[in-house]
Amino acid sequence: MLAVLMACLPLYYLLRPFTAHNPVPRWFLRTIAAIAGVHIRTRGPRPARRTFFIANHVSWLDIPALAGATGTAFIAHDGLTEIGPLRWLCELNDTVFVARHDRRSVAAQIEQVRAALRETGALAVFPEGTTSNGTELLPFKSSLLSALDTEADHIPVQPIWLDYGPETRGIAWAGTEPGLDNALRILARWRPIGLTITYLQPLSQDERANRKTMAQAARCAIASAMARCR
Template sequence: MKPRPSATASEPTRRIALWDWPLIAIRLIALAALLLLCVSAYYLVAPFTARNPVPRHFLRWVGTIAGLRVTVLGTPPITGTFFLANHVSWLDIPALAGATGTAFIAHDGLADFAPLRWLCALNDTVFIARHRRSTVSDQVEQIRKALKETGALTIFPEGTTSAGTQLLPFKSSLLSAIGTEDDSVTAQPVWIDYGHDAAEIAWVGDEPGLDNALRILARRKAVRVTLHLLPPLAGEDRRDRKAMARSAQRAIEEASRKD
């Protein structure tokens, strides 16, 4: 997750036409109604469960309203999974959360907008400051605690979104949260694949987030995404955090070449 787009790619050329606005309005009204319903359900359920199931269903329906259609392939995750996924769009979050129930590690820039921080907190989001090297050890401890509490966490090691056609280098610093010999935590790469639609869906360059969201909400054709849950890392692939970053990136690149 990211507060602002910073990857480089060609800008989407499609603009919102006048006749697109009724569909956008319908979807925005549906999202607002869903939010009101799920917030009420969240606080009703909260006293009776350690891991509230409402955010997972909320995010799944956010994706559905936005036109997202998710297919899941590969190795089913288990409790205590740390997902390492490529990052293309804000749609990655409802796709992954709806399919697996995962919480996310997000850049602390998202926390600057209070309503968004509140929504993220409902899904147990862990906010980190990637640019503050002095706080990495504290962030690692925060991530370890969150993994125990949530059962699954996702990090986007690229640190920002890409155009969906090739990966940016995976950063390794926060992977120290996964002990190389800790069998209770599974490190599992995930390839988020939008197929031929990746270039249109991707949030890259200088496009404002609101413009990207409106473009997707104006889209009449379904957004089809396949989540490839790849085999968990093991052995030498978990030797240290840098090996984990390299191995996860290689696994996703190899899966994309086979498709």
């Protein structure tokens, strides 16, 4: 992984002045997912280049896999900014950092998301706010979806189901397991990790009436897909 990073960094900075959507982070993250043993299969209607994704969250593998498949940037908790090297890597992929527990800054965070949608294109959020065990969905937090109420009404909002199949419980980063322990445990596996990325139907205009409606509609779409395939 370090060798791939060292190879990609010069190319990233070489291309940076010439493109608004640098492809190198997508190549890098796709390769990281492959090195970790993730075999990606996609189903459903392919997304537009400019799309707001709403996905369930099971593992740190979700991020390189989804970014590698779609080129999306992410909305992430600002706790990651305390880890310097990790923050730097996230910023290379245009990550939007937000303080989800600071209600006083919600308006500023919404403006951050709107700006990212205009500048980056695809943007993804994990509205559960944390990883789950992968077999059920946690409640969806809706505050940041306010960014889509008006100014971004022309951008599709597409739910995504990330499914690790029978390996889900072994892959999930849930409970009290430290992040480093989880990463080392997954990287030590010999068997490949199958991941199906299911692109569900974009939300309709009625389903986008407001942020709470969007959160509920996206959660229902993902839950229905999970129920059909269990």
